[in-house]
Amino acid sequence: MRGGTRTALVALLLLWSLGPMLWQLYTSLRTPEALLAGAGGLAGGWTLANYGAVLGGDPPFWRYLLNSTVVGALSTLLTLALAIPCAYALSRRRGLLRLLVGGGLLAAAVFPYVLLFLALLQVARQLGLANSLLALCLPYAGLQLPLAVLLLQAAFAELPPELEESAVLEGFSLWQRLRWILLPLMGPAVVSTGLLVFLFSWNEFPIALTWISRSELLTLAPAMARIAGSSVYTVPYGAFAAATVLGSVPLLALLLLFQRQIVAGLTQGAIKG
Amino acid sequence: MSRRLTAIALGLLLALAMGLLSWVWARPATVVRVLMPAPFADATADLVATFNRAHRDVRIAVTRGPFETDAVSDLAISSLLLGDSPYDLLLMDVTWTAKYAAAGWLEPLDPWLGPEALEPLVTGARAGNRIDGRLYRLPLVADMGLLYWRTDLMAAPPRTPDELVAIARALQQQGKVRWGYVWQGRQYEGLSCVFVELISGFGGQWGPGEAGVGLASPAAARAAGWLQQLVNEGISPRAVANFAEPEALQSFEAGEAAFMRNWPYAWQELQRPGSAVAGRVGITTMVAEPGAAPAATQGSWGFSLLSGSPHPETAVTVLRALTGEASQRRLVSRYGYTPTLQHLFDDPELVAERPQLPQLRQALDQAVLRPLNPGYAQLSDILQRQLSALISGRGEAATAMARAGRESDLLLRASGQEVGR
Amino acid sequence: MSSLLLMAPALLLLLAVFVWPLLDYAWLSLQAQSVFTGLETVPVGAANWQRLLADGRFWQDAGQTLRFALVSVALELVAGLAIALLLHQRWRGRGTVRSLALLPWALPTTVMALGWRWIFNDPHGPLNGVVQSLGLATVPFLASPDLAWVATVVADVWKTTPFVALLLLAGLQMIPADLYEAFALEGGTPWQGLRRITLPLLRPYIFIAALFRLAQALGVFDLIAVLTGGGPASSTESLAVYAYLNAMRFLDFGYSATVMLGMFLLLLLGAAALLLWRRQAEVGA
Numbered sequence: 001m002r003g004g005t006r007t008a009l010v011a012l013l014l015l016w017s018l019g020p021m022l023w024q025l026y027t028s029l030r031t032p033e034a035l036l037a038g039a040g041g042l043a044g045g046w047t048l049a050n051y052g053a054v055l056g057g058d059p060p061f062w063r064y065l066l067n068s069t070v071v072g073a074l075s076t077l078l079t080l081a082l083a084i085p086c087a088y089a090l091s092r093r094r095g096l097l098r099l100l101v102g103g104g105l106l107a108a109a110v111f112p113y114v115l116l117f118l119a120l121l122q123v124a125r126q127l128g129l130a131n132s133l134l135a136l137c138l139p140y141a142g143l144q145l146p147l148a149v150l151l152l153q154a155a156f157a158e159l160p161p162e163l164e165e166s167a168v169l170e171g172f173s174l175w176q177r178l179r180w181i182l183l184p185l186m187g188p189a190v191v192s193t194g195l196l197v198f199l200f201s202w203n204e205f206p207i208a209l210t211w212i213s214r215s216e217l218l219t220l221a222p223a224m225a226r227i228a229g230s231s232v233y234t235v236p237y238g239a240f241a242a243a244t245v246l247g248s249v250p251l252l253a254l255l256l257l258f259q260r261q262i263v264a265g266l267t268q269g270a271i272k273g
Numbered sequence: 274m275s276r277r278l279t280a281i282a283l284g285l286l287l288a289l290a291m292g293l294l295s296w297v298w299a300r301p302a303t304v305v306r307v308l309m310p311a312p313f314a315d316a317t318a319d320l321v322a323t324f325n326r327a328h329r330d331v332r333i334a335v336t337r338g339p340f341e342t343d344a345v346s347d348l349a350i351s352s353l354l355l356g357d358s359p360y361d362l363l364l365m366d367v368t369w370t371a372k373y374a375a376a377g378w379l380e381p382l383d384p385w386l387g388p389e390a391l392e393p394l395v396t397g398a399r400a401g402n403r404i405d406g407r408l409y410r411l412p413l414v415a416d417m418g419l420l421y422w423r424t425d426l427m428a429a430p431p432r433t434p435d436e437l438v439a440i441a442r443a444l445q446q447q448g449k450v451r452w453g454y455v456w457q458g459r460q461y462e463g464l465s466c467v468f469v470e471l472i473s474g475f476g477g478q479w480g481p482g483e484a485g486v487g488l489a490s491p492a493a494a495r496a497a498g499w500l501q502q503l504v505n506e507g508i509s510p511r512a513v514a515n516f517a518e519p520e521a522l523q524s525f526e527a528g529e530a531a532f533m534r535n536w537p538y539a540w541q542e543l544q545r546p547g548s549a550v551a552g553r554v555g556i557t558t559m560v561a562e563p564g565a566a567p568a569a570t571q572g573s574w575g576f577s578l579l580s581g582s583p584h585p586e587t588a589v590t591v592l593r594a595l596t597g598e599a600s601q602r603r604l605v606s607r608y609g610y611t612p613t614l615q616h617l618f619d620d621p622e623l624v625a626e627r628p629q630l631p632q633l634r635q636a637l638d639q640a641v642l643r644p645l646n647p648g649y650a651q652l653s654d655i656l657q658r659q660l661s662a663l664i665s666g667r668g669e670a671a672t673a674m675a676r677a678g679r680e681s682d683l684l685l686r687a688s689g690q691e692v693g694r
Numbered sequence: 695m696s697s698l699l700l701m702a703p704a705l706l707l708l709l710a711v712f713v714w715p716l717l718d719y720a721w722l723s724l725q726a727q728s729v730f731t732g733l734e735t736v737p738v739g740a741a742n743w744q745r746l747l748a749d750g751r752f753w754q755d756a757g758q759t760l761r762f763a764l765v766s767v768a769l770e771l772v773a774g775l776a777i778a779l780l781l782h783q784r785w786r787g788r789g790t791v792r793s794l795a796l797l798p799w800a801l802p803t804t805v806m807a808l809g810w811r812w813i814f815n816d817p818h819g820p821l822n823g824v825v826q827s828l829g830l831a832t833v834p835f836l837a838s839p840d841l842a843w844v845a846t847v848v849a850d851v852w853k854t855t856p857f858v859a860l861l862l863l864a865g866l867q868m869i870p871a872d873l874y875e876a877f878a879l880e881g882g883t884p885w886q887g888l889r890r891i892t893l894p895l896l897r898p899y900i901f902i903a904a905l906f907r908l909a910q911a912l913g914v915f916d917l918i919a920v921l922t923g924g925g926p927a928s929s930t931e932s933l934a935v936y937a938y939l940n941a942m943r944f945l946d947f948g949y950s951a952t953v954m955l956g957m958f959l960l961l962l963l964g965a966a967a968l969l970l971w972r973r974q975a976e977v978g979a
Contacts, residue, residue, distance in 0.1 A: 010787075013795055018797065021809070023812075027812060085703070108712050111909065112913020112961070115934070116711065116715045117938070118715075118937065118950050119718040119719060120715065130356075131357060138707070141707060145708055205804055205919075213357060224807075224808055224920070225916075228808045244805050247802065255797060255800050259792070259793035267860060267863070267864035350943070350945070376945055377732055377733070515838075647730050648729070654751060680749065683741070683744055683745040684745055687738055687949060688726050688949075689726035
């Protein structure tokens with residue numbers, strides 16, 4: 001492919017991927033009058049008021065970001081704490097059980113989890129788990145376990161068995177082997193798995209929608225939906241756009257910082273699965 | 274030393290007294306939280322402000338809900354389901370009452386308002402507030418389906434479906450109007466509203482307790498067939514299948530049509546300077562077959578008390594104030610809403626401002642309700658689906674209505690309800 | 695034995711989150727538990743299932759969901775393959791472009807669904823701005839059933855193509871470069887190379903990407919809930935949205951569970967068909 005064509009294609013790709021985002025950025029900086037007036041006149045009509053409105057709302061927007069961060073971080077920790085031992089055990093087993101569990105995990109990882117929300121809602125109502133950010137981490141960890149275990153057990157399986165055998169000979173206990181020998185080598189896999197779990201929990205919608213009703217506890221995704229639902233016929237789109245930009249910035253940062261790990265996690269899943 | 278102690282003691286006493294006094298003066302007011310759709314929150318904003326100024330111990334806090342009525346209900350339901358409602362009062366559409374009452378989320382109002390609470394209301398606004406003999410809702414404003422007609426094109430409005438078609442066709446042939454009759458044919462709640470007054474006009478009724486919820490009946494088939502015929506014969510445009518209120522209004526306002534089915538709000542819009550038909554519009558009730566009574570679909574908004582309210586008595590005080598005469602008078606004269614209090618329709622001052630009030634009252638006297646059923650939304654969906662197909666030219670009326678009746682019966686049976694006959 | 699102990703906590707949570715709900719639905723679909731019964735549970739036998747079979751809205755939504763999934767996944771595979779081929783070549787700035795192109799996938803669906811709603815707004819959105827500047831009447835993108843459906847597909851393709859592209863890129867990197875060199879020596883054009891080498895060797899990755907994406911697209915919920923709410927006239931409604939409405943708006947939990955289980959059974963059928971197709975494709979290859 002010649003350089004010129006390629007540059008054009010890359011530009012097209014970036015326009016397609018980033019255009020909608022950039023339009024949100026533009027919208028968020030315009031006054032309502034400038035948005036309604038249409039294309040003419042870029043000289044005036046710029047404002048930061050939309051951000052002021054979103055950040056000064058009730059509750060302020062950063063609250064949703066904070067809630068999502070708390071839920072994301074705790075769910076990631078819980079998922080990893082459950083997935084690492086499970087993945088280790090699975091990678092050390094052979095035979096029917098491994099096949100069954102592995103197949104089940106694969107099916108669960110592909111399963112459209114939105115199907116589960118009603119039963120989970122019933123659980124929340126009966127056990128009083130509603131409106132609690134901590135409780136929300138339970139279904140999140142459960143939903144992300146299949147992918148996490150599959151990714152981690154593939155990484156465990158790649159470690160040379162001699163490493164562990166010699167540690168056994170030297171009298172290391174199971175816990176010591178995991179903690180001092182295996183996990184340090186698993187760093188990259190754990191990080192990329194954790195990032196995927198974090199992304200999922202940050203973005204999750206249907207369960208957060210049904211488990212949380214108090215507005216100060218909403219995570220980002222249902223908060224955006226509530227903002228969307230609360231004004232259909234009005235055009236305060238500047239404020240919407242400011243909300244979308246604020247909601248995207250943390251993820252953009254995460255993506256730019258950990259691009260390699262996230263890509264590794266995703267592609268690992270494809271190659272090993 | 275002792276003087277200093279005395280001074281300190283005095284100071285402490287003083288502080289204590291001031292504290293007590295300020296506590297008595299500024300005793301935190303009981304906050305009554307009210308969820309309303311955005312348009313109502315805006316229309317009642319100054320009423321609420323007046324109330325809050327006049328009451329030291331009660332404060333109304335209005336949550337300005339979404340514009341879309343369904344979204345308002347979603348917001349309330351999501352907290353009610355989790356047993357954690359932050360609201361005391363909810364402004365509800367008439368079709369929600371049965372659902373909320375059946376779910377056990379509403380507190381009966383009878384103990385506070387007494388058995389005569391609905392007496393001061395105009396007849397048509399009384400229905401739809403009691404479920405199983407208990408009062409669950411007090412209406413704030415009324416709404417009903419009306420037939421708008423052009424006073425410059427005919428001497429009197431049609432009274433029967435056949436008359437309407439005949440007048441419309443004649444006017445179309447003379448080239449005076451492009452279309453005869455515009456109405457709401459899009460697949461949404463408005464289509465059910467069109468149908469419920471029409472099935473009454475054809476001598477039937479839509480509601481549980483009837484075989485096939487009233488849809489598996491000759492009246493339903495004739496009503497649906499008439500709508501289909503309007504489109505097939507060009508009395509109504511094909512595009513009516515995608516018309517909601519604004520589209521119908523737009524067409525009628527431009528002078529394109531001889532008749533329109535719409536709600537009272539359209540009156541004010543049609544009298545605006547830009548309107549091609551200003552001053553040439555009359556309102557009446559929907560056409561009905563000879564022998565059947567004309568009917569107007571009732572829609573109304575009213576306040577309900579939610580069961581979780583920690584201070585129901587104060588909440589009822591607020592409910593009374595918001596639905597009271599001063600409040601309604603203001604909503605009528607300022608925003609053109611239809612009142613529910615009977616004597617306001619005869620009030621000379623209001624009638625001078627809103628000359629259509631007497632006709633609105635007449636229409637309200639003919640009001641028919643959509644089925645009072647907890648599953649109303651699903652019943653309505655079943656009906657809309659079949660009607661929409663008919664209007665867009667698919668199927669045959671009797672078969673479609675029979676199918677709608679069957680699906681409705683299955684719904685009620687699956688819900689553990691008795692199915693009529 | 696100790697390995698079972700290590701797996702136990704994770705497996706218990708998995709059973710609670712994945713298996714328990716399905717069992718719960720199987721039971722609930724034989725009950726009336728709705729606003730009709732005051733949210734109490736009353737056994738009704740197969741009544742919910744009879745209703746499901748006759749429910750025009752369920753079958754319409756099933757068709758719509760399937761059409762949405764097939765069309766958007768097909769578009770995503772084509773666009774994803776093109777992007778993967780582009781990103782597979784060596785050029786400066788490739789890494790940065792790769793992470794920027796991944797952004798749509800990483801954002802919460804609801805955030806950008808709101809953004810798309812503004813882009814499709816009639817008459818103030820940018821798309822209608824372009825339409826108006828061409829001197830045409832504004833287009834009601836979200837108010838017309840056909841256009842609203844197109845809008846949901848566009849938004850979905852925008853969001854998930856990066857994911858597909860990445861999976862396919864991983865596959866491309868597994869293909870040894872000397873295969874192409876040998877093919878070029880024999881006089882094969884790049885286009886033939888794509889058809890004769892790349893696509894056959896990429897097949898397992900295409901299959902995985904299609905499987906993942908189809909499962910997710912058939913369960914589409916967030917995007918539709920925020921972008922169109924399932925309207926107009928439930929023309930963009932997916933089965934997941936319908937099940938959600940049955941529970942949260944109609945307060946009919948028994949039927950919502952039935953819809954969910956019905957959807958699950960349809961998914962199983964689909965998965966079986968896909969596996970069969972794969973087996974035949976392998977036999978054919």
